[in-house]
Amino acid sequence: MHTINEFITFEHDLEHDLEHVLAHKKNFSIPKIYTANGDLNKRWYVYFSFRDPKTNKLKRQINIYGTANAFTNKEDRLALLSLYRKRLLRLLQNGYNPYIDNTALYKAQLKKRESTITPQPAIEKEYAQPIAFPSKINKKETLATSTPTIEKEEPKEASMSLREAFDFSLNLKKNQISNRSLKDYEYTTNALVKWVNTNCPTIKTIDQFDKKVAQKFLNHILSKTSPRNRNNYRLNLSSLFQVLEDNEIITYNPIKKINALRSIPKRNKSYSTEEHKKIFEYLKNEDPLLLLYIKFISYNFLRPVEVCRLKIKDINIEDQTLQFKAKNKPLKKKLIPKKIIQELPDLSKLDPEFYLFTPIKIGGEWNTNETNKTNYFSKRYKTVVKDHFKLDKDQTLYSFRHTFISILYHALLKDSSPFAAKSKLMEITGHTTMSALEKYLRGIDAKLPDDYSDLL
Structure with a gap:
């Protein structure tokens, strides 16, 4: 039995035909060099993967160190590992397989070497040292040809923490x-x-x-x-x-075959007509800034985080539009209803980079992340509104979006067919497909049947 060390230390043909390799389904990955980001205190090595005959998947093989780590400068260490890499790639192209006995291949390579009287390049003479690597994986085999010290260190270096x-x-x-x-x-x-x-x-x-x-x-x-x-x-x-x-750090993803569990999604409970009217009326005097924030959710059908992202430059009063970063698009534009424009202060003299909503005023700096901003308004809503009206825990700021989409849908149904109403609603809410909108409407129970008392 001959090790890959013996192949690499006498292999001199450094040219390789990558075009031929890539034209077929590869049984191995192209060998690569790990340099520990240039850290000479860590071990550098050549690594590759080979197709496991049992699983038919590429499996990471034992790292090849050789004597590269004996060198204390990057150039020499990299030069030797580059040599190892080229020799290894050539051997893999010639049929080397770590899962079988490679004696025949070794003899053929040895015979070829003996028949070629070519002086060994200086760099190979200097660096040609044994590399501990098995030619066939066998748990019962002692791998006597491998260097014992490297075999003991391998499990510690084979993988990241x-x-x-x-x-x-x-x-x-x-x-x-x-x-x-x-x-x-x-x-x-x-x-x-x-x-x-x-x-x-x-x-x-x-x-x-x-x-x-x-x-x-x-x-x-x-x-x-x-x-x-x-x-x-x-x-x-x-x-x-x-x-x-x-990136071949691990051989397989252990989470892939773990199934997701069935779970009941959290539902933001809509407000009744009486409830949302009471809340709006109460906030007129109690917290006008929070009321305007809620109206952007209610009338523009924005998510709370999308309202927090709005800057002064995103509001175009002349065109009556706003643009924002949406959940499913990098940038989205919507019409601003006149009901909101009438309540906005003069924004023309404010810095375009100011955020539209801050804790104390319209238009100002607010240097914190989006999560903190949405959490701030959620807590403010709980303190000012939810605790006052003793609302359900699932009645949130997001619930206003559901509530007003339902109100708009039923208003559209009065003068048009269900399909026409949903087509118009898609333009307003921003849903990209009819099926997505229908799923959303079912989820918030906006689609209710007409009274069927006469059928009972």
Whole structure:
């Protein structure tokens, strides 16, 4: 049995045909060099993956260190690892397979070498040192040809710690998702790492974290909170683990095969006609700023967070429009009803970069994140309105959006067919498809039948 070390240390043909490799379904990944971001105190190595014959999936193989880490400068270390990488790629192209006996291939390569009298380049003479790497994976095999010290150190270096792996994923995710989502992901990973340290202290690296451990953690979340929250944790973790799988940090995503639980979605309860009229009348004197904030939700059908995002420059009084960052679009434009324009103060002399709503006035600086802003108005609404009228806990600021969409839908139905009413409503609410609008209307119970007493 011959090791990959013996192949690489006498392989001299450094040219390789990548075009040929990419033209077929590869059984291996292109070898890469890990440089620890230039940190010479950490071990550098060459790594690659090979298709496991049992699972038919690419599986990360043992790292190749050789004697690269004996060098104390980046240039020499990288030069040797580059040599290892080129030799390894050539061997893989010639048919090397870590899951089989490669003796025949070794003899063929040795014969080729002996028949070619070509002086060894200086860099190869200097760097040609043994590399501990098995030619066939076999639990019963002792791998006598491997260097014992490297075999003992390999489990410690083979994988990142949980925190390092999650930080790697978060760093790649930060430019793909919103700041709020990134905060959610960070909170999820912090909770997981803390739980693992307490309940599974033997798990130190990301490759030790499997489906069984993931299921235990999600069960812990379920026992403390709700199915909905547990599903959110599952979704966040699956997204981060998928980044690790795609970048070959782990061989598979352990969250993928864990099913989501059925949960009853939270419902923001609509207000009755009497309730919302009482609230509006009460706020006229009690808190006019909060009333205008609610009217932007009610008459423009905005979400509370979308109202908090509005700046002075987003309001165009002349065209009677506003633009904002929506949930499903980077930028969206809507008509401003005259009922709101009439209540707005003169905005022309205000700084365009001021936020429209602040805790103390219309138009001003408010340097905090969106979550804090929406939470502020929610707490203010609870203190001023909910506690005063003893409202249901599910009657929130968001409920005004549901309430006024229902009012508008029933008003449109008076003079048109259901389809025409929904078509007009789509233009106002901003739903992109009829099916999405119909699902929303069913969800808030806006679609109620006519009185059917005569049929009973």
